[in-house]
Amino acid sequence: MAMAQSLAPSTYSAARAARPKARRAVPSRIVARTGAATGESARRLVAAFDPAIPLASAVTPPSGWYTDPEFLQLELDRVFLRGWQAVGHVGQVKNPNDFFTGRLGNVEFVICRDANGELHAFHNVCRHHASLLACGSGQKTCFQCPYHGWTYGLDGILLKATRISGIKNFNKNDFGLIPITVATWGPFVLAIFDDSSQNTVNDVVGDEWLGSASDLLSRSGIDTTSLPHICRREYIIECNWKVFCDNYLDGGYHVPYAHGALASGLQLQSYETSTYERVSIQRCESAPAEQEDIDRLGTKATYAFVYPNFMINRYGPWMDTNLAVPLDATRCKVVFDYFLDESLLEDHNFVDRSLKDSEQVQMEDIALCEGVQRGLESPAYSVGRYAPSVEMAMHHFHCLLHDNLSG
Incomplete structure (x- = not known):
């Protein structure tokens, strides 16, 4: 205040x-x-x-x-x-490779910008054995699991799964990070934790988040x-x-x-x-x-x-x-x-x-x-x-x- x-x-x-x-x-x-x-x-x-x-x-x-x-x-x-929740400000992900993490209830999340500057949000959980991937904030070119080294791009794609020779019925394209809907309004970063759609057009986020107060604010x-x-x-x-x-x-x-x-x-x-x-x-x-x-x-x-x-x-x-x-x-x-x-x-x-x-x-x-x-x-x-x-x-x-x- x-x-x-x-x-x-x-x-x-x-x-x-x-x-x-x-x-x-x-x-x-x-x-x-x-x-x-x-x-x-x-x-x-x-x-x-x-x-x-x-x-x-x-x-x-x-x-x-x-x-x-x-x-x-x-x-x-x-x-x-449910619905849009404020989770941070754009200064935390101002540059490519910036990231920050957070928690809401039992949801661990990470917000990041990839090398092309695109904003992403994911559940901050490795798809291998559920270790948290990242902590705090800073810059990374990828997320490497501290437990067994599985590595993900900042776009959520699984880049490397270590020591899985002999594994059957495994398609690494099915094991990327679980996405979270994310968008910005003004200086604020917003997320929806229960929405699987990726419709994050920023020019409508203000109306969805703030309703008729959007113009006044x-x-x-x-x-x-x-x-x-x-x-x-x-x-x-x-x-x-x-x-x-x-x-x-x-x-x-x-x-x-x-x-x-x-x-x-x-x-x-x-x-x-x-x-x-x-x-x-x-x-x-x-x-x-x-x-x-x-x-x-x-x-x-x-x-x-x-x-x-x-x-x-x-x-x-x-x-x-x-x-x-x-x-x-x-x-x-x-x-x-x-x-x-x-x-x-x-x-x-x-x-x-x-x-x-x-x-x-x-x-x-x-x-x-x-x-x-x-x-x-x-x-x-x-x-x-x-x-x-x-x-x-x-x-x-x-x-x-x-x-x-x-x-």
């Missing part, structure tokens, strides 16, 4: 998961399989929320949505492993590829992934109580929220400030939430994104990427000060989210209520989840 106390309303969202307690990102413990049987407890939890009740009368989803491992399995199957400068990537920060937060999203979507409700320094730089009464098919957009104006702060923060910020777990914050010369990835029912990894107008890249004091301000808000939000998670696990809490004047985007998010989970 926005980056600083003055860095804009973006912080109203938990989007700032801080550089907190030095926690090391660890592999997900989730094992989710598309099509897996849905447990009775998860179905009951889905049914416990009624999206048809008007916002002013509605109650929030029950606490089990945020604590039940079986419910998360259902989310992975019906939410995360383009006009807000969110689809620009001209902002260099500054840095990435990853944090493990002891809360369900939706707690982080809910915090982002409360329309600045928590800002005056949790972010005193930030609140002084915002006109909280100017918050406005619009909802679209899979997107909600919040906007807020900055409080009157010195010219230097206006140049840094802009006069109005746009904060877009793209269902189910991607947040884009555009303000002044900055854009930052937050991706909330579930690790288990009560932990998530949040990935922050920061982008900045090229004209300010050499202003190191400005960059350092902005990132420091952002980190402060992130630390505050992490404490909030972890406190909420502990409360959700308490026997004293079951459901809550919405503040109708500000929490429209949060209710919209919960309704979208219910629609996917009950379908």
Whole structure:
């Protein structure tokens, strides 16, 4: 989210998961399989929320949505492993032979550009005995399995299968890497994990991913590829992934109580929220400030939430994104990427000060989210209520989840 106390309303969202307690990102413990049987407890939890009740009368989803491992399995199957998902930014695969890896539920994936510059995505699993092929990011001319040396081109073709003399009924053309549908929209890399089709025409991806909000976000400068990537920060937060999203979507409700320094730089009464098919957009104006702060923060910020777990914050010369990835029912990894107008890249004091301000808000939000998670696990809490004047985007998010989970 926005980056600083003055860095804009973006912080109203938990989007700032801080550089907190030095926690090391660890592999997900989730094992989710598309099509897996849905447990009775998860179905009951889905049914416990009624999206048809008007916002002013509605109650929030029950606490089990945020604590039940079986419910998360259902989310992975019906939410995360269906439809376009944000997985990275184009700067990670800017040049031929660039690659990066990731994990979502039980899906290990690798995104890469081949020598001709064509973008590909594959399941990051060797077809021989299932070893992971690549880790991290960087450049490779091929993927060689560290286990038995089977080697694949960056186009997924099996180039070499070692020590298979005597093997029968084997056609190496049948043992290439399993493809994943991949595309880009503006600076973002997107993937579909359950779609076997390879129709990745980029000019329609925005409409599929963002719906009718696509044009508005383009006009807000969110689809620009001209902002260099500054840095990435990853944090493990002891809360369900939706707690982080809910915090982002409360329309600045928590800002005056949790972010005193930030609140002084915002006109909280100017918050406005619009909802679209899979997107909600919040906007807020900055409080009157010195010219230097206006140049840094802009006069109005746009904060877009793209269902189910991607947040884009555009303000002044900055854009930052937050991706909330579930690790288990009560932990998530949040990935922050920061982008900045090229004209300010050499202003190191400005960059350092902005990132420091952002980190402060992130630390505050992490404490909030972890406190909420502990409360959700308490026997004293079951459901809550919405503040109708500000929490429209949060209710919209919960309704979208219910629609996917009950379908």
